[in-house]
Amino acid sequence: MTKSVPELSLKAFTVGDAAARAAFSADLMRGLQDYGFIILRDHGVPLDLLAEAYGQAQALFALPEATKRQYAAGMRGYTPFGVEHAKDSGHPDLKEFWQVGHDPHPDAPADEPFPTNVWPAEAPGVEPAFRRLFDGLNETGVTLLRALAPELGLAEDFFDDKVRYGTSLLRVLHYPPLAADTDPNAVRAAAHEDINFLTIMVAARGGGLELLDRDGTWLPVVADPTCLIVDSGDMLARMTNGVIPATTHRVVNPTGPNVSRYSMPFFMHPTLETSLAVLDSCVGDGARFEPVTAGVFLDERLRAIGLKK
Numbered sequence: 001m002t003k004s005v006p007e008l009s010l011k012a013f014t015v016g017d018a019a020a021r022a023a024f025s026a027d028l029m030r031g032l033q034d035y036g037f038i039i040l041r042d043h044g045v046p047l048d049l050l051a052e053a054y055g056q057a058q059a060l061f062a063l064p065e066a067t068k069r070q071y072a073a074g075m076r077g078y079t080p081f082g083v084e085h086a087k088d089s090g091h092p093d094l095k096e097f098w099q100v101g102h103d104p105h106p107d108a109p110a111d112e113p114f115p116t117n118v119w120p121a122e123a124p125g126v127e128p129a130f131r132r133l134f135d136g137l138n139e140t141g142v143t144l145l146r147a148l149a150p151e152l153g154l155a156e157d158f159f160d161d162k163v164r165y166g167t168s169l170l171r172v173l174h175y176p177p178l179a180a181d182t183d184p185n186a187v188r189a190a191a192h193e194d195i196n197f198l199t200i201m202v203a204a205r206g207g208g209l210e211l212l213d214r215d216g217t218w219l220p221v222v223a224d225p226t227c228l229i230v231d232s233g234d235m236l237a238r239m240t241n242g243v244i245p246a247t248t249h250r251v252v253n254p255t256g257p258n259v260s261r262y263s264m265p266f267f268m269h270p271t272l273e274t275s276l277a278v279l280d281s282c283v284g285d286g287a288r289f290e291p292v293t294a295g296v297f298l299d300e301r302l303r304a305i306g307l308k309k
Helices: 018-034 047-061 065-069 126-152 234-239 294-304
Strands: 007-009 037-041 076-079 096-101 169-175 189-192 198-205 209-212 218-220 228-232 249-251 261-268
Touching: 007 018, 018 037, 018 126, 018 228, 047 126, 047 169, 047 198, 047 261, 096 126, 126 169, 126 198, 126 228, 126 261, 234 294
Parallel strands: 007 037
Antiparallel strands: 037 228, 076 096, 096 169, 169 261, 189 249, 198 228, 198 261, 209 218, 209 249
16 A cells, blocks of 8 residues: 555634544644644635745746845845755755745744845745745644644643744745756755744645655655645654654655756744743653753754854
């Protein structure tokens, strides 16, 4: 029997009765435990917005390199090709990307780093499309955490105030066609685990995403372009004592046509002061992880992947 990532309908939770909501929560928990990934349909993010965002991504990365570099602003705006690498990897990933975060807000904690988002004047459609996509994926992430909370013995709204003004990021990725002189040891995205609570990703335009299955084999993650792909990250793994693991995944180089690949993951992060201490319901025979704040953990990981000095 061929294995595949489970596919769930978010409508079961958002408009279903109590039994349907509970079944969705259980299926979400099981999918993240067994695979680290689920595929989500009926998610509520407008399908025309997904198509529009991909069109704007193509326009954005088609800009001249010198133009894009004018918008390099740390954790906002542009990050050039070959800057980021997987933790413990000596080879840069074969990608460039643009990042969007929460806008500064008067109700946000004073110590949250909400720099102003950066928008390219040369591609005016980028800002409205990516703002709407950020908001839609953020809302989806809040809903998924509400669905997950009861499976962890928590109140449904447990995560709400932790992520409302967190350091979440929408990353719009471009993996260009491989150059003739590409380092044979470099891949589009080397094997890694995500840093955050959850990643909610618009199904990519172009294949290559693979997860490391529990049996040690690589399993392709294939989804219809109308779906979202969800995976659990290291912060959630720490809080749950590994009950929900962070699953290793990668993006391999193309074996067919050597064309661009575009991807748009939304990384749902808590506030910097959020404690990642193991939840009481998950301690079991003892906590496997030392208590740490999300800010300290994030800082450590950003340095490890080359995005912070």
